[in-house]
Amino acid sequence: MRRTIALVDDDRNILTSVSMTLEAEGYSVRTYSDGEEAYRGISQKPVDLAILDIKMPRMDGMELLQNLRKTSRLPVIFLTSKDDEIDEVLGLRLGADDYIKKPFSQRLLIERIRALLRRADSLDDPRARKRDAMLVRGDLVLDPERHMCTWKSQGVQLTVTEFLLLRALAQYPGHVKSRDQLMDAAYGEKIYVDDRTIDSHIKRLRRKFRDIDGDFSEIETLYGVGYRYQDN
Amino acid sequence: MRRTIALVDDDRNILTSVSMTLEAEGYSVRTYSDGEEAYRGISQKPVDLAILDIKMPRMDGMELLQNLRKTSRLPVIFLTSKDDEIDEVLGLRLGADDYIKKPFSQRLLIERIRALLRRADSLDDPRARKRDAMLVRGDLVLDPERHMCTWKSQGVQLTVTEFLLLRALAQYPGHVKSRDQLMDAAYGEKIYVDDRTIDSHIKRLRRKFRDIDGDFSEIETLYGVGYRYQDN
């Protein structure tokens, strides 16, 4: 099985050169240039290993790591630009599995990756599967792996945020989710967006479903509480 | 419920400008210009969140944080004047929840505050589990997680306040609850409303149940005392 690696760095040069090396080694690579983007990408479609730069715009490596670790045991390798030992130590304390100082040889990186994947294999987190498992709720089907959504066998084209929100709702049909909880699910705990923004996405979701099925009403509003995906 | 924020900085300009912003956002703000003063103030009357400058006379931010953390888990945001990364990292290690570099936009600060308060809320009380537990009393079922209420298998649509009141009553069937006690259960101990307001909610509750079951009489009035959910 072909392994997927997330590569997160704000330096475009590193992104391209490293990803070329990794791909030559037979890995498929997904690159992100900042932490927030990476968090969403990885949440949406999991990877087997992540390589993170410590310093990045919007959400730095440590923050990203903390967020990722809340839901998975994803193996992580840190990149440190300075030989700033505090960074390294802290990174490891936070749960990184390994770190590499820049500049580094591609050869070293490959070695570390292999070692880490081997170790991860033996543990093989069962929860990792759950994240990208297909979700079927009556007429609704969500396939995170393909980022596909169907309603009564018709495809519905959802954006990333919409997909994450709908999955959070449909995961526990009948359960109320507050806007804050939905925020956590779609953005991670450290990001705050306006309450109205959640409403906006719900609005867009409802519209997309209603466009193909005028009777769609599975997403309910509970006044003063939040939203709920109808139980059936 | 109005949240209180402690703002600690030795720069008067920051103190005034930031506190104006926060108050405009609906928080009540207490300002301190040095760590010692802040420590005494916060110890004496707790706050929901603290924003601390790292460098201050008498007792600096880190020291203050350590002292505060001895007794509470108060969420803390650090302000750092220099992009002195060691400061940041050390702050986090000591247990700060977040940090912001000066100069910062007011918008960013608000965003962080909200994110932090949101997280603090969910961790908050140990009663959280109990709060979400399903309550079954004969023909009555209350499921907070789904925000659903059923009477003899028929759904009853309740508002948040009604739900809280009914749960408070049904939790101990046969026990009388005074209006004050019910108030505490539904609003928290700090808010006081007219006695008759409770009556109004009870009235609405009774009506909703009577609409689907003319014989409903589980909510009893104890003249001059309070209300009681019938024991059975």
Next chain:
DNA sequence: AGTGAGGGGACGCAATCGCGGCATTTCAGT
């Protein structure tokens, strides 16, 4: 019978929500 508490209708205010619209950001294709 008198007194005061409670039931219930009605009303106005406040909170909440849905939605259109706008500005900015992101991303893919040239």
Next chain:
DNA sequence: ACTGAAATGCCGCGATTGCGTCCCCTCACT
């Protein structure tokens, strides 16, 4: 790099809903 389209976040308005209070009448208790 440039550009146009898509996505995203936010704002604000109007509409809806919930809430607190008032008032009047009834009923319970003395």
